[in-house]
Amino acid sequence: MSSPNLTALALFASLACHLFFKKYEPTDVPRLVGLLIVPPAVVAYFCELESGNLAMSLLRSYSLYYSGLLFSILTYRISPLHPLSKYPGPLICKISKLWITRVASQGKLHQYVKSLHDRYGPIVRVGPNELSIIEVSLLPAILGSNGMPKGPLWDGRKISGKKGSQAKEAARGNLIGSRDPEDHAEARKAWNRAFNAAAIKGYEPILLRRVTQFIEALGSRQDATVDLSRWLSFFAFDFMGDIAFGGGFELMRDGDKDGMWHIMESGLFLPTLTQQIPWCIGFIPYLPVGKEMKALGKFAFDQSKRRVQEGSVHDDLFYYLLDDKRADSATYPFPLVVSNAVLAIVAGSDTSATVLSNTFFFLLTHPASYKRLQLEIDQAFPLGSKEPTDPALLANLPYLNAVIKESLRLLPPLPTSMQRAPTPGSGSKVIAPNFVVSEGTSIIVPPYSLHRDPRYFSPSPDEFIPDRWLADEKFTVNGDAFIPFSMGPANCAGKNLAMLELRMIMACVLQRFEVRLADGYDVRRWEAELKDYFVMQKGSLPVVLTSRAAQK
Numbered sequence: 001m002s003s004p005n006l007t008a009l010a011l012f013a014s015l016a017c018h019l020f021f022k023k024y025e026p027t028d029v030p031r032l033v034g035l036l037i038v039p040p041a042v043v044a045y046f047c048e049l050e051s052g053n054l055a056m057s058l059l060r061s062y063s064l065y066y067s068g069l070l071f072s073i074l075t076y077r078i079s080p081l082h083p084l085s086k087y088p089g090p091l092i093c094k095i096s097k098l099w100i101t102r103v104a105s106q107g108k109l110h111q112y113v114k115s116l117h118d119r120y121g122p123i124v125r126v127g128p129n130e131l132s133i134i135e136v137s138l139l140p141a142i143l144g145s146n147g148m149p150k151g152p153l154w155d156g157r158k159i160s161g162k163k164g165s166q167a168k169e170a171a172r173g174n175l176i177g178s179r180d181p182e183d184h185a186e187a188r189k190a191w192n193r194a195f196n197a198a199a200i201k202g203y204e205p206i207l208l209r210r211v212t213q214f215i216e217a218l219g220s221r222q223d224a225t226v227d228l229s230r231w232l233s234f235f236a237f238d239f240m241g242d243i244a245f246g247g248g249f250e251l252m253r254d255g256d257k258d259g260m261w262h263i264m265e266s267g268l269f270l271p272t273l274t275q276q277i278p279w280c281i282g283f284i285p286y287l288p289v290g291k292e293m294k295a296l297g298k299f300a301f302d303q304s305k306r307r308v309q310e311g312s313v314h315d316d317l318f319y320y321l322l323d324d325k326r327a328d329s330a331t332y333p334f335p336l337v338v339s340n341a342v343l344a345i346v347a348g349s350d351t352s353a354t355v356l357s358n359t360f361f362f363l364l365t366h367p368a369s370y371k372r373l374q375l376e377i378d379q380a381f382p383l384g385s386k387e388p389t390d391p392a393l394l395a396n397l398p399y400l401n402a403v404i405k406e407s408l409r410l411l412p413p414l415p416t417s418m419q420r421a422p423t424p425g426s427g428s429k430v431i432a433p434n435f436v437v438s439e440g441t442s443i444i445v446p447p448y449s450l451h452r453d454p455r456y457f458s459p460s461p462d463e464f465i466p467d468r469w470l471a472d473e474k475f476t477v478n479g480d481a482f483i484p485f486s487m488g489p490a491n492c493a494g495k496n497l498a499m500l501e502l503r504m505i506m507a508c509v510l511q512r513f514e515v516r517l518a519d520g521y522d523v524r525r526w527e528a529e530l531k532d533y534f535v536m537q538k539g540s541l542p543v544v545l546t547s548r549a550a551q552k
């Protein structure tokens with residue numbers, strides 16, 4: 001009697017475990033380990049009382065439990081009972097997230113997701129419980145003000161190096177990872193103040209100082225090969241340091257002497273994987289991985305500490321976040337300061353540097369666009385008589401804005417990972433008649449695929465054609481499908497500052513230098529080296545700059 005009992009009990013326990021996982025989606029280590037270890041041991045113990053062979057009972061119980069669990073999960077995921085069964089997608093994506101995690105590890109998720117949309121249409125099942133949607137009419141119900149809050153991806157990106165409740169404390173109040181709509185709205189208020197028109201006006205002198213330093217640094221490296229991509233990163237990082245912490249970074253002056261830039265870049269890899277499989281996040285602090293993320297956390301911690309001790313030298317982001325003039329900043333919860341510091345660095349520097357590098361790459365490979373933009377800048381800001389730094393004038397240069405938009409369209413720096421899911425506890429969210437997103441399902445909106453959809457941008461959606469933004473009737477342009485800064489309540493908080501930064505750097509470089517790609521650079525390398533690690537990571541862009549003043 002012992003064997004049939006053990007078989008039935010172990011299989012029953014595996015089914016119960018599957019139902020529990022499905023309903024509660026536990027991510028904490030004790031519950032996960034408990035569910036995977038305890039039930040088969042209990043089953044084996046009770047069956048052993050009859051069979052008298054504990055070792056054998058354990059072996060059978062564990063094998064049956066894990067086989068049953070696997071069978072139950074896989075069968076359910078491909079069965080018609082699954083709420084996403086009617087949506088098309090590759091079988092391998094329907095049964096597990098591991099495949100997509102592997103694709104993400106290679107940095108080519110953006111291209112893979114686009115290939116799925118090309119094959120299966122605007123709604124694709126990209127995971128057992130995840131859809132990718134590029135149907136423009138559905139965007140407001142997903143991302144808009146009556147849409148959904150952020151999805152479980154953010155649980156998988158909360159790597160702080162801390163364990164259990166300490167990890168929760170470190171993540172609390174971090175705007176970008178906030179999945180509760182009310183908490184998010186609360187956290188967002190300070191960021192909105194920090195990036196309103198008056199605040200941005202206050203950042204202009206800081207930006208100007210950094211742009212001048214950037215131009216001087218490039219000027220002193222004329223006629224030699226310069227990695228423009230690296231210099232743009234250094235510029236953006238130094239500038240975000242000023243904005244976030246009131247200074248402290250001098251990459252343009254000293255290079256990456258402390259290895260911080262390198263740490264920041266490599267620290268982005270692990271969350272790219274864990275965001276796909278958030279249940280594994282609790283295990284990370286116990287594994288010998290995530291070294292870079294911990295180093296980045298320490299770096300942000302040190303910078304935040306310095307900033308809090310020194311007080312603000314100008315109205316920086318922390319001035320607004322801490323409400324410096326009214327509150328004693330030292331009493332502000334420090335984990336919150338640190339998590340927002342990391343957010344400011346990651347959200348504000350890599351994104352802008354990538355867009356700038358992409359835009360230069362497009363111009364350098366499209367000489368007619370380069371010349372046309374340079375002419376527009378020369379006419380508005382003649383070299384030697386007017387610096388291209390007036391924000392209002394820059395905002396009104398049609399071709400400059402068209403070039404930046406086209407670059408953002410083709411290579412949005414957050415190419416795939418804009419994810420939303422029904423509010424936890426809400427049960428479901430109706431996003432269209434007959435389209436109910438049940439809790440447990442998440443939706444990604446991948447701008448890289450959306451922006452290249454011929455229904456919204458044609459002809460030649462994969463080509464760099466800035467003219468499509470200049471109200472030329474021969475182009476179809478659907479502005480609602482252009483979301484490089486996302487949309488709705490969790491859209492980019494720094495959009496206006498980013499646009500100012502992009503315009504000013506582009507105009508200053510083109511006014512002051514002739515730029516060309518270094519000899520021997522293979523232009524196919526640029527896109528090949530772009531990696532979708534949540535924010536797009538880039539390779540090097542070797543160029544040679546020559547002063548235009550010297551040429552005249």
Ligand code: HEM
Binds near residue numbers: 485495497
């Ligand atoms: C060209 C440069 C930039 C692009 C394309 C960009 C794009 C984005 C996108 C797409 C999101 C939303 C993700 C989502 O919907 O899930 C976002 C969020 C955010 N961005 Fe940017 N960003 C840029 C620069 C900046 C800058 C300079 C800052 C300044 C610190 C910044 C701060 C933020 C913050 C704080 C959020 C989170 C907003 C929230 O959760 O409410 N970004 N960004």
